[in-house]
Amino acid sequence: MSTVVSYDEAxxxxxxxxxxxxxxxxxxxxxxxxxxxxxxAMSALxxxxxxxxxxALAAEPVGVDPGIVKPLDPALLTPRDGNxxxxxxxxxxxxxxxxxxxxxxxxxxxxxxxxxxxxRLRLYGDGxxxxxxxxxxxxxxxxxxxxxxxxxxxxxxxxxxxxxxFFASQQDTPAAGVPWRLGGVGVARWRGVPLATVLRRAGLTxxxxxxxxxxxxxxxxxxxxxxxxxxxxxxxxxxxxDVLLAYEMNGAPLPADHGFPVRVVVPGWIGISSVKWVGAxxxxxxxxxxxxxxxxxxxxGPGRPADGGPADTQSVKSAFExxxxxxxxxxxxxxxxxxxxxxxGPIDRVEVDTGDGWQPATLVGADRDGPWxxxxxxxxxxxxxxxxxxxxxxxxxxxxxxxxxxCNDLGYLFDGVVRHPVTAx
Numbered sequence: 001m002s003t004v005v006s007y008d009e010a011x012x013x014x015x016x017x018x019x020x021x022x023x024x025x026x027x028x029x030x031x032x033x034x035x036x037x038x039x040x041a042m043s044a045l046x047x048x049x050x051x052x053x054x055x056a057l058a059a060e061p062v063g064v065d066p067g068i069v070k071p072l073d074p075a076l077l078t079p080r081d082g083n084x085x086x087x088x089x090x091x092x093x094x095x096x097x098x099x100x101x102x103x104x105x106x107x108x109x110x111x112x113x114x115x116x117x118x119x120r121l122r123l124y125g126d127g128x129x130x131x132x133x134x135x136x137x138x139x140x141x142x143x144x145x146x147x148x149x150x151x152x153x154x155x156x157x158x159x160x161x162x163x164x165x166f167f168a169s170q171q172d173t174p175a176a177g178v179p180w181r182l183g184g185v186g187v188a189r190w191r192g193v194p195l196a197t198v199l200r201r202a203g204l205t206x207x208x209x210x211x212x213x214x215x216x217x218x219x220x221x222x223x224x225x226x227x228x229x230x231x232x233x234x235x236x237x238x239x240x241x242d243v244l245l246a247y248e249m250n251g252a253p254l255p256a257d258h259g260f261p262v263r264v265v266v267p268g269w270i271g272i273s274s275v276k277w278v279g280a281x282x283x284x285x286x287x288x289x290x291x292x293x294x295x296x297x298x299x300x301g302p303g304r305p306a307d308g309g310p311a312d313t314q315s316v317k318s319a320f321e322x323x324x325x326x327x328x329x330x331x332x333x334x335x336x337x338x339x340x341x342x343x344x345g346p347i348d349r350v351e352v353d354t355g356d357g358w359q360p361a362t363l364v365g366a367d368r369d370g371p372w373x374x375x376x377x378x379x380x381x382x383x384x385x386x387x388x389x390x391x392x393x394x395x396x397x398x399x400x401x402x403x404x405x406x407c408n409d410l411g412y413l414f415d416g417v418v419r420h421p422v423t424a425x
Contacts, residue, residue, distance in 0.1 A: 067110025069256040076102035078183065083107060086183035092321040092337060096367055096374070097154060098186035100250055105257045106159045106184060108220040108230055112277055116142040116261040120279070121245070123198070127208030127236075127283035134280070138202040142261050145193050145247060148201075152191040155244070156341055156371035158314050159184035160270035160297055163405075163414030170419060171404055175411025182319040182418065185341070187371050190265045192246035195239050199283065210288040211239045213264045216279040232272050232297070233288035242267050245278070267371065268343040269312050270412070272297050301408040314343025315415035316401050318350065318391035322420065330424040333380040337364070340393035341372035350375045353390040361391070381424035389420040 067082050077084040084105040086098065122137035132138050161177045162184035168174035178184070199211065214231035221227070234243065244265040247254060254260040259276035266273040272292055282288060298308030318340040328334055336354075338361075340347045346369045350361040354377075361375040373393070381387060394400040405416035 067107045068105050069111050069113075070101065070105075073101065077104070080180065081178050082110075083178055083184075085180055086186060087323070088183055088319050088321050088338075089323045089326075091339070096365060096370065097188050097250055100188070100252065100255055100258070103186045103188060103249075103258065104159070104184050106178070106271060107217070107257075109218040111256045112217050113256060114216060114261055114277060119261050121145070121198070121262065122280045123202040123283060124280070125208075125283040126285050127205055127211070129203030129205055132203075134282075137280070140198060140202075142247070145198070145245060145262065148193045148197055150191055150193060151244070152189060152248075153244075154187050154189050154367075154370055155265050155267040156185065156187045156314075156343075157265065157271050157274050158186075158341075158343075160272060160311055160314075160412045161410070161414075163317060163416075163418070164411035166414055166416060166418055167405065167407060167411050170416065171407065173407045175407075175409060177411050181324070182317060184271075185317070187341075188249045189251065190244055190246040191248035191251075192244045192262070192265070195243040195245055195264070196241075198245060199239065199281075202283070204283065205285070207285040208236050208283050209286065210235060210284045212282040212284070212288045212290065213275040213278045214280045214282070215275045216277040227291045230272070230275060230292060231290045232275065232292040233290065234266065234273060238266070238269070268314060270297065270314055270343075273312070296410070297412065298410075299408045299412060300410060303406075304408065311412050314341075315405075315413040316340070316342040316344075316347075316393055316395055316399050317415060317418075318393045318401065319418070320389055320391060320420050322389075322422065324421070326422045328381050328422055328424050330381045330384040333378055335376055336379050336389065337374065337376045338391055339372050339374050340391065342393070342395035342397075342399060344399050345396040346370065347373035347393050348396045350391060350393045352377045352379075354379045355387060358392070381422075384424050387422050387424060389422060390417050391420075392417045 068084055072079060072084055076087055076090045078087055086102050086104045090102045091098065119142050121140040124132045124134045124137040128138065159180060162180045163182055164175055164177055165179040165181050210233045212231050212233040215229050217230060219226050219228050220230060245262055246265045247262050249255065249258055254263060262278055263276045264274050264278050297311050299311050300308040318338060320336060320338040340350050350363065351358040352361045361377045364374040364376050392401040401415050401417050403417050405414045
């Protein structure tokens with residue numbers, strides 16, 4: 001990870017960072033740049049202390065994921081360092097949404113087991129009328145939320161590091177973190193209450209600028225530093241636009257791994273914004289900060305700002321619904337299927353290259369304005385041997401996929417064209 005603070009400087013600043021991150025010290029006069037520097041100092045010190053990348057998760061034994069509740073069917077999911085990646089071949093022949101049993105799981109710690117009857121959503125901060133405090137917040141129970149007018153829509157949730165594996169395997173620029181291929185993504189139908197509705201009922205003021213949901217999963221410790229519970233701010237414009245407090249997923253109560261009883265769903269933005277197991281929301285008249293928007297989930301690296309560029313809107317990606325190294329029959333025509341998506345808007349067109357150059361794919365289904373687009377193309381492997389399939393997409397804003405993704409130290413927002421190997425026999 002790029003750092004703007006040396007380890008000697010970090011030794012002094014890390015104590016302040018630890019105090020701030022644990023809530024022991026909150027100085028309203030501290031600037032955004034200083035908080036970012038403190039977070040970076042803390043990460044640098046952690047790296048120096050234990051000799052590893054500060055945000056790399058400790059690997060679990062293969063096939064053992066104590067933090068995941070649902071069964072990990074190896075035909076549907078691949079364990080990845082305490083997380084679970086969807087197998088793309090498990091989506092072949094499926095409908096538009098990803099069934100809950102194969103929806104990917106990304107945890108910083110592990111899924112808490114919560115009781116809906118005792119769960120409370122607590123809103124506080126000077127961006128609410130009368131500035132309720134964290135100790136005396138505005139509260140909503142589970143039944144209170146379910147009694148409010150509900151909305152339901154499909155939305156895509158994707159880990160910011162989805163595709164990180166290909167920085168190393170295709171571009172020789174490895175990055176720390178979970179080595180996702182392309183299965184750290186999924187679309188579900190989410191039902192719940194718009195965050196805007198709850199904020200207004202809680203007394204949102206015109207001066208509010210940021211809101212910060214916080215999860216109820218255990219605090220995240222890395223490099224010996226306790227970063228506290230997962231939390232990441234949203235600007236008020238996004239919070240009032242399309243953000244959902246969801247309590248159902250694909251027609252059923254949220255599974256434990258996906259945020260039961262209530263989670264945040266932030267369409268188009270990186271998955272860390274869609275905080276699971278939400279328990280508190282701070283509403284502020286000043287910008288808010290946490291490790292998840294200062295030292296983590298920023299775009300550090302060559303050619304980028306010293307404090308890291310922002311990482312919010314998801315990039316454009318395309319995936320084949322095929323096993324990696326799939327075996328096909330030479331001389332027999334087959335239908336290749338896949339999906340493409342973008343955080344900036346619906347997909348406009350998709351092209352596939354099977355070795356003869358780029359050709360348009362056929363867009364499938366009526367969900368042309370949805371969060372991802374299904375597509376298909378016909379291909380007959382002419383001879384036995386190894387072949388490479390490629391797919392690329394362009395969204396309605398004109399954003400597309402380059403052959404090579406711009407690199408960053410933490411491996412976020414990969415958008416390069418993936419070379420998918422198959423063997424014809």
